Amino acid sequence: MGYIDWKIKGPKIGACSCEHGCPCEFNGLPTEGICEGLEAQRIDEGWFGDVRLDGLLFAARFRWPGPVHEGRGTVQGIIDKRASEEQLDALGKILGGEEQEPTTLFNIYGSTIETELDPILSDIEFACDFASGTGGFEVPGVMALELEPIRNPVTGAPHPAKIVLPTGFEFREADMASSRFNASGELAFDRERRYGMLTYAAYGPYGIIPEESSPHVTG
Amino acid sequence: MTPWEIEAKELVNCNCAWGCPCQFNAAPTHGNCEAIGAYQITKGHFGGVNLDGLCFITTFWWPGAIHEGNGKAFVIVDERADEDQRAALLSIISGENTEPGKTIWNVFAATISEHFDPVFEPISIDIDVEARTGLVKVDGLIEMKGEPIRNPITGDEHRARIDLPNGFEYAIAEMGSATGTSKGPIKLDLKDSYGQFAYLHLGTHGLVR
Secondary structure (H helix, E strand, O other): OOOOOEEEEEEEEEEEOOOOOOHHHHOOOOOOOOEEEEEEEEOOEEEEOOEEOOOOEEEEEEEEOOOHHHOOEEEEEEEEOOOOHHHHHHHHHHHOOOOOOOOOHHHHHHOOEEEEEEEEEEOOEEEEEOOOOEEEEEEOOOEEEEEEOOEOOOOOOEOOOEEEOOOOOOOOEEEEEEEEEEEOOOOOEEEEEEEEEEEEEEEEOOEEOHHHOOOOOOO | OOOEEEEEEEEEEEOOOOOOHHHHOOOOOOOOEEEEEEEEEEEEEEOOEEOOOOEEEEEEEEOOOHHHOOEEEEEEEEOOOOHHHHHHHHHHHOOOOOOOOOOHHHHHHOOEEEEOOOEEEOOEEEEEOOOOEEEEEEOOOEEEEEEOEEOOOOOOEEOOEEEOOOOOOOOEEEEEEEEEEEEOOOEEEEEEEEEEEEEEEEEOOEEOO
């Protein structure tokens, strides 16, 4: 069976409650036992069938009571309020794991979710600068993330580090950062100096598209 | 300073979780750091002394994060090394003849408060960086085994790499899982914890790029 043709591609940033470098990237256990955080992606180029998605933004906040793969997670999606009805429907299908293999990012994470809170339609302010290792996003009044370089604890010098996952389903290469983030409401949190990452990622029905993702493309 | 340079294969096992937070300047998983490092020099020299083919092993213990100091160090040097080679290796591992802060051993030296006398023993090291496998043995002192990380659900090998463009030990390290014991003056018992496989290229001025 074929899938409707779709692709979303652009810079992606995220953070979670783990230490810098997040052990989960290595199949280790989350630093504090639980996983909570947030992420956002800007679609530089995207479509779903005939519907163009260029320029739209989306974000999510999430919490799992243990390691992600043990499930029982809660997630809430945030979609750019500029999206038309058709675009909303398209993004809903992509992020919901429809029209794609069971092994895509959205289906793997989706399989660990027990509770999905009603999505929010909002403005999303987004920034991602690979050169300086900084970025962030804000859903006004709901959540905010700021990323800055990890620093050496003794000298204060920036500590550039990358995680490379040659067969990764979310990213193949990501720049590590130090995060500060908060969110209010049903999935509230407030953390600083935690795991942060910046990457450039393209996804389609068969998962990540490596040749259009970091390190081959960085915007 | 005596100029030196070594290319070596490395397997490190520490008590942190896979991916070791210390690689990202975060705190160690269990609050302190305990580590065994095994090195096989493929090519190296220290001034006019040839170091090709020699092996050494470092064992370290710190009560907290490495940069907080008060560590202990114990080194095992290949018994095949002659007197000049032994002195050369001990100089490198002690962080001497090195630009400050430019090699892992120079950085560590500032964090060590107790050095045990080195010993000279036959060392067996077999490391395959690409496959993320390794076996290390020093009779009566060290046993270490490295293997790939596995997916907790599928059991498949999980390949992951850390790149540190400004690193003082490696530029690229393959992540693995390792189990190791040390029965010397620093007693360690590490099980299925951080394993690091890398090709090192270090010298007087740090990483050779």
